[in-house]
Amino acid sequence: MEETTSVKQPVTDNTRERLLDRSEILFAHKGFAAVSVREITGSANCNLSAVNYYFGNKMNLYISVFKERWIPRMKQVRQYADDYLSSRQTIGISDIIRAFAKAFLDGPITDEERIYHFHLMQREIAHPTEALKMVVDEIIHPMHKDIRGLIKPSLPENLSSEKLALSIFTTISMILYFGFAQPVISLVMDQKFDPAFKSRVIDHIVSFAMNGINGLKKEETV
């Protein structure tokens, strides 16, 4: 009842936190059905019945992973991009692209986090649960609208909003793909995803997308 103000450790019981941490990785890696509660509690070093105690059932743990891990992480990524942009004097299209490419691929989250973060999302797209709608409504849709608002001033007034939206999706697709398909890319290119390569990838994405969007500008004014 009485909250101590001890600084040492988080006050909240951390079995619950460990369950969220470990199950996120397992769900991302194998999918909801392929992970057993026994595996989760084993990995989180707690008792089998802890999942039911803290979350009621397995599905609710899964939903909670999105609410308490996935969405906050996306907000962190988003914040990184916003900070990057507000540190600039003037904001051009390439700054915006770089802000989001860096935020997603080289931002506040670790490489490991990034991979399971994307995998969770891909699984939801393939087989949506109620988590997908939550995530689209709370994160993806707003982010998309904000990016549109950022880019629009740099483009001709008469540019169709469909072309703009498609360009944003296209740019995001590149970013996500490099975050997601790393294993295949490494296999085909025979190239490890070390920091130097990652930085070249980000440069590549920025210039590729820039050229794409600028081309849009030309098309429209012709």
Place this chain on the structure above:
Amino acid sequence: MEETTSVKQPVTDNTRERLLDRSEILFAHKGFAAVSVREITGSANCNLSAVNYYFGNKMNLYISVFKERWIPRMKQVRQYADDYLSSRQTIGISDIIRAFAKAFLDGPITDEERIYHFHLMQREIAHPTEALKMVVDEIIHPMHKDIRGLIKPSLPENLSSEKLALSIFTTISMILYFGFAQPVISLVMDQKFDPAFKSRVIDHIVSFAMNGINGLKKEETV
């Protein structure tokens, strides 16, 4: 023993074929672990033990889906792109991009097939089984090399092969994303994936990727 040459129906027993057809859809939709043999045989309208009879066990059915459905379909898609290109007099970069964009998004396979085809692949990337190596070795790697060979003559000699490889991945990422993330795109853009929209998407991909690759050319010659 004796094969009749009747034209009416495929000669081969078709319980096995139905199992492959139905299980591919189920595996793609829900993932290997989330689909039970009961569900598969129910969907294929055959007896529970048919999976074991024809494939030995559930995992071998899964592998067979890749061998006998996924890979042949990719070969079909690839053939479509090759046919498209060989029907042209001269082949520019935009023809090559269009050939593959059309092959993947508007080619010989149905929209439904395309979606579960991509989902199966995404699941393999997230949690590889022996199917992934088979698919990369037999299809993805060769296709990537062939595309590189097709595009190279249209680019400056001194272009680094890394930049070329990244551009190909980037272009493919756009194509795959529009094949895969249709549900999310539809949700965010409030736009159904009807044939007219799909054709605008293909045009968009071609011009976006063209501008990206041509920009590469300029960078290099500066």
Place this chain on the structure above:
DNA sequence: GTCTATAGCAGGATAGAC
């Protein structure tokens, strides 16, 4: 080649002691 029956096991969830 198709069926039923069942072995054998692993899963989620809960009750109740501590």
Place this chain on the structure above:
DNA sequence: GTCTATCCTGCTATAGAC
């Protein structure tokens, strides 16, 4: 809040009749 013990369901795989 953590533990053990247990219920019960549903799974894969196989044996053996037809």
